[in-house]
Structure formats: structure tokens, C-alpha cells
Amino acid sequence: RQNSGDGPLRGGPAAGGPRTSPLSSGGPSAPGLRPPGCSPKRNGTSLEGNRCASSPSLDGQDSRRPRSRNPSTWTVEDVVRFVKDADPQALGPHVELFRKHEIDGNALLLLKSDMIMKYLGLKLGPALKLCYHIDKLKQAKF
Known part of the structure; x- marks a missing residue:
């Protein structure tokens, strides 16, 4: 069974391909490429997987999005995120x-010009x- 366990690692397209190509095309570049691409998630320890899951870009995207797609359930902070994302240059300065x-x-949906x-x-x-942006939000199916 140990041999069959090694077989998929060598022959599997997802895990085997990247392992054989860096060795043949240039091993030193492989360690530099692994952390940004979060490839250690597949073959690494759970600590490496957590590091990829908590990367700043993913957290930043999640924190910008309102928790619910239904705007009538949004909090004030969800509205602030929506306004910032809708037009950062024109509306960003007014989020406070x-x-x-x-x-x-609910108040956002009631606003008129x-x-x-x-x-x-x-x-x-x-x-x-x-x-x-409010009109687009109202037209969206949530």
C-alpha cells in the first residue's frame, strides 16, 4: 500500500506535475513560487494551509463585501463598505x-438624491x- 500511495503522488496531474517540473526545469525557483501561489495547501502542513487562507488579499476582499447580498439586512458598516466599493474616488470621502x-x-434603499x-x-x-449605485442594487436579485 505504501507503493500505491506513492504512485498518485508521482502520477497525479495536480500533485505530480509541479513536483517533477521544478526539479527538471529549475529547483531553486520552486520554493519562491510556492508561498505566493498557496500551492503548499495541497502538500503542506495545516499551518501552511492556514497561512494561505489568511492572506491579506483574501481577508481584504471578504471584509469589503457586505455579509449578506440582501441590502435590507445590511448594517451601517455594510453600507459603508458598499459605498466605498461603489465609487472610491467620488464617494469614499463621504463614508463617515x-x-x-x-x-x-433599509435607510440606504430609501435615499433619494x-x-x-x-x-x-x-x-x-x-x-x-x-x-x-442604489438603483443598481435595487434591480439586483437578492
């Missing part, structure tokens, strides 16, 4: 207003951009 005015998902300008103090351009 959503915290200050406690705009959660005149309210955004009057109560949040946004200029017409950013207000219209925000309304566009």
Missing part, C-alpha cells in the same frame, strides 16, 4: 456621513452617482 447619520441597508444633498451634504455629482 453614513456612520454619522446611521444609514443602514434630494435627501442625499440636503441631509448628507453631498454635491449633485456624488449624489447622482450614489443614486445610480
